Amino acid sequence: MAYSLTDLQHGKAEVRLVKVDRAGDQHVLHDLNVTSQLRGDFETAYTEGDNSHVHATDTQKNTVYALAREHGVTSPEDFLLALAAHWRAQAWVTGTWLAAEQYAWHRLPANGHSFVRSGQETRTALVETDGEQTTVSAGLSDLVVLKSTGSEFHGFPRDRYTTLAETDDRVLATSVTATWQYDGVPAPVDYDAAYDVVRTAMLDAFASTHSLALQQTIHAMGAAALDAVPEIARIHISCPNKHHFLVDLQPFGLDNPGEVFFAADRPYGLIEATVQRERA
Numbered sequence: 331m332a333y334s335l336t337d338l339q340h341g342k343a344e345v346r347l348v349k350v351d352r353a354g355d356q357h358v359l360h361d362l363n364v365t366s367q368l369r370g371d372f373e374t375a376y377t378e379g380d381n382s383h384v385h386a387t388d389t390q391k392n393t394v395y396a397l398a399r400e401h402g403v404t405s406p407e408d409f410l411l412a413l414a415a416h417w418r419a420q421a422w423v424t425g426t427w428l429a430a431e432q433y434a435w436h437r438l439p440a441n442g443h444s445f446v447r448s449g450q451e452t453r454t455a456l457v458e459t460d461g462e463q464t465t466v467s468a469g470l471s472d473l474v475v476l477k478s479t480g481s482e483f484h485g486f487p488r489d490r491y492t493t494l495a496e497t498d499d500r501v502l503a504t505s506v507t508a509t510w511q512y513d514g515v516p517a518p519v520d521y522d523a524a525y526d527v528v529r530t531a532m533l534d535a536f537a538s539t540h541s542l543a544l545q546q547t548i549h550a551m552g553a554a555a556l557d558a559v560p561e562i563a564r565i566h567i568s569c570p571n572k573h574h575f576l577v578d579l580q581p582f583g584l585d586n587p588g589e590v591f592f593a594a595d596r597p598y599g600l601i602e603a604t605v606q607r608e609r610a
């Protein structure tokens with residue numbers, strides 16, 4: 331029996347890198363979790379155990395640390411682009427899949443070298459290369475938001491299994507995961523500035539959209555991101571609907587005018603969409 335072997339890649343996952351910029355007394359921290367995956371002429375390692383083309387995953391891990399020193403770390407996107415440039419010049423490598431998560435720290439006012447982790451969300455970046463082609467994506471995950479009114483859900487089909495009551499006032503809460511792709515490489519943007527602009531645009535859209543469904547809110551957030559940064563070609567957004575159920579307080583002789591909720595953990599609705607710019 332003959333089998334085909336496809337989608338080969340190998341590398342080191344979740345290389346934890348902390349880079350301190352020490353120019354002057356105002357230190358800057360870059361706290362990254364980098365995954366390096368190489369694609370290329372590696373088939374014989376799988377078929378014959380011949381490792382003569384295999385850039386060891388340990389070497390890939392070391393390369394992350396060495397490039398942090400040699401190239402420095404600015405934005406996660408720029409760092410991954412430097413890593414991609416290094417690997418695309420190595421033998422047998424035809425493509426890369428390089429991803430980073432970044433955790434934010436802010437300096438404490440006392441001095442220039444003490445920090446507090448800030449923001450619950452994680453910033454993400456992905457640089458993929460295939461031959462001469464490079465794509466840069468950025469994103470965020472775990473951006474947890476809630477609105478205590480300004481959300482309705484009604485007009486959905488009812489069948490014999492439907493029990494959900496229609497509502498014109500509910501809590502809407504979610505944890506946003508978004509990934510957006512830049513046009514052109516290197517994208518004609520300052521990746522750090524663009525990240526802040528997209529994050530703010532999505533938060534503003536979440537807050538200001540009177541929501542008739544989480545679907546509508548997702549569309550508004552995606553469109554706001556595209557409006558805010560013209561270099562973004564498309565954005566994918568995934569949102570769990572973190573249900574908040576009104577607790578029945580009648581057994582205790584109490585009313586509950588939208589004040590006391592049970593914040594359910596599971597199951598949760600899961601709503602996703604990609605919003606893409608239509609090119610002329």
Ligand SMILES: O=c1[nH]c(=O)c2[nH]c(=O)[nH]c2[nH]1
Pocket residue numbers: 483494542543544545571599601
């Ligand atoms: O915003 C919502 N979208 C749905 O598709 C859905 N389904 C559901 O049970 N509640 C909700 N809320």
